[in-house]
Amino acid sequence: MSFEAQLNVEHAINWLSLSGRLDSATANDLEQVLLPLFAAPAPTVLVDFAGLGYISSAGLRVVLMAAKRAKQAGGRLMLCGLSSAVREVFEISGFLKILEVSDSRAEAERLLLA
């Protein structure tokens, strides 16, 4: 189950859907896709973790960097669709406190378009 990142732009929102394993070997792939999005002014990025079965600290690192870039760029980064296992990793790492995380894609959409 290899890692994939699918990017769609709708309503000026970058929809990034992740699937597969986000580990030391694949974290770089995410970094290549995700970080350039924050080069634009005030970007809004939603990362959908629904298809992601695994994440390690290498993945967390990219997410943390993205969050810092978003803040610098005056944009917004939101995560959604975290599985319980992935969510536990985020929780252990203290990331739930510093990241905007919504339960489902629908809720995220609602929050972003509100």
Add this chain to the structure above:
Amino acid sequence: MSTAAPGAEARQGAGSGLFAPTVWLSARLSFSRKYMVIGLLVMIALAALSTPLLLQINRQIETAARERVGLGHVAAQTDLLAGLVRRRSALLGNDRLPDPAALDRAVRQAVRIGRADGLEADAARLEQGWQASQGELGEPQVRFAAATGAINAALALIRDEARLYRLNVDPDLDAALEMLSLRLPLVLDIIGKQRDALAIRQADITSYALSAQVALTESAPVLRAGVNQLVAAGADPALGPQLSRLLADIARQQDSVDRSVGAAANREELQQIAQGNIASAQGLLAKAASAVDSRLRQRIEALSRERAVILALILGELGVVFYLFAGIYISTLQSLKRLSHGTRAFCSGRMDARIQIDTHDELVLIARNFNTMASEVERLLGVIQQQNESRQAELESEVRLRTAELAERNRELQRAGKRVAEELDLARSMQKAILPQTFPDEAGWGVHAAMHPARELGGDFYDCVPLPGGRYGVLVADVAGKGVGAAFFMAVARTVLLDLALSGLSPEAVLARANDLLCERNPVELFVTTCYAVFDPGDGSLVYASAGHHPPLVRRADGRAQTLASANEVALGVMPQMAYSLARAQLAPGEAVLLYTDGITEAFDAAGDPYGDARLAAWFERCAPDAPAADLVAGLVADVARFVGGEEASDDLTCLVLCRKSGELPMQDPPKPASVPALPVEIGDKRQLLHRLIDSRVEEIAGLAEAIEEALPDRADLAFVANLCLEELITNTILHGFAGQPGHAIEVFLNRSEEWLEIILKDDAPPFDPFVEAPAPDIEADLDGRAVGGLGVYIVKTMMDAAHAYYDGGGNLIVLLKALQQPESPTQ
């Protein structure tokens, strides 16, 4: 040491202002020159003082001498006068004519003397008067006048001579000399003239004769004063009476003149009286002249004596001054020389040098001060020397004391070292002694072993133990670390292992039980790797288990060396409740199995190269087939010894060989190829779910994750956690242990019991304990405060119930445990 008061210095300063020139001069002169200058000044002063006196005396002497000359002239001229007077008388018939030739000579002489004295006029007058009184003169008046002219010329000459020689101003004899040079010649002339005038019998001349009385009378006090002066000056006192007689006779002559004026008969008497008076006056004159001359001579003599005395005094004075200065100079010089010698001697180091000056001048003060100073310096030097000596003595005694203490300490240390060495020797001997020294050498098989301890106490041991059913257990073990602790642990481990082996348990059970026992008794976290094999001589089968130890090496019948498969599990004493797997092998006849410790493979030569697995395998393959176990052991030890050369062994060297002798027993079933036993392997109450070797690349992780998911089909949550933790630790090892380099092996074990999931990770990286060395992230920080990275180890520690890292000398061993409670909610 200041003795000069400030006032004295001030006075000295003022004095040097006033006396600056002489001080300046004195400062530039040596003592001899100073004294010479003073002497010269004294001489000059004496000369200056005495010169006028001497000059005056000289002048007086000259005056007296001149007066004597003058007196001589006057006397001669007075004689001439007397002659002329007598001649006048003779010319008038009153007297005998004196010798004309003698008179003429006397006149000439007087003229010559007069001319010589510069009295030209007087001389010429006398000469003319004398010429005029020569020849036939006719009338008595003419004769009288001619003779009187010569007499008057002589008188004038006498008067001028006396004036010329300053006879009348003589300080003592002026009166006498006036009497001699003026009065007496005049009296002489008058006496004669009076008589002669009366002889002419002319009235005017007669009156003259009478008037002469006045002149004679007037002369008396003058003559008396002259004679008195002479007598007072020491002349013959008879002069006084003689003058008195003359004066009386002159008085008689006057009486006679008075009488003869009227009567020619009385002229004879007058004649006689006058003649007598002339003679008497002449005699007086001669006597007085002689007396004056005598007085003058005496005066000259006295003055000469005086001058001589003065000169003698001056010379004497000079001599005395010179003598005095010479003495002062010599005395001062001697004192200065003594001072100089004394100070030089003192400066050249003769501390006892003193200056002896027994004079009473100021130099004594200097000498005394110097002596005081020298004594003080000598005393102080003595004190300093004494102090130095005592300090030296103190230091020496201190050094001796310390040296003795050090020697004692050294002896103690040597004794202690010796004792320790002896005890270590004893310990080594015991270590060796407790190992079996006799080995079975049966018909079909044989065992031999050797343990060569390193210099430091180590923890290798072997054992061979007969087991029930004819089986035979062999064991090689290596306690990690060195020293007394390792030795103790070795003894404990051996006892435990031997005990368990004797109980007949199978090897994996022996190891598991021993592990638990050792974990209970392991306060210093030592551990021991071991390989325990049980050989069954009946069928040549070999079952074995290994706890972190080198797998057994077999030399096959075809000469090939083969490493037996080994589960390579955790060393004993690391963690309790470990399970060990049992492996099997088969020894054919003629095959041998070698158990060894890393003292063999990690024996280093001088270049630092290890003996290594390859050399070991090569040696094993070189060995003669069917060589006895003892020969093989000896051969291996010798080969390693050859390899290391003279290098000191860093670790114990232990090996055990079990040989199955060929031809003794028929070949049985061919042995199953030794390999990793099929999984799952039961280890006590644990099941090994996974044993995988991956390369040090992150790309290997995905494959490992799939395998783990397959190994835990019922627990995706556990697989997730296991994968997460493994990934974190593996990436950690790759990054930090291998610097991102691929090509290193990382071994992963996954075991599961009823209660635990056990994850074991092995690598051969340098020692690294991620759980100690990794900094914990601050998970309470806000977004800006969060550091990127550093989360991996934290996640592992949080997710696992136990996480430990070990280093066993060859690599890192990480053991993770996760309790197997049921998932609270299904993941899917």
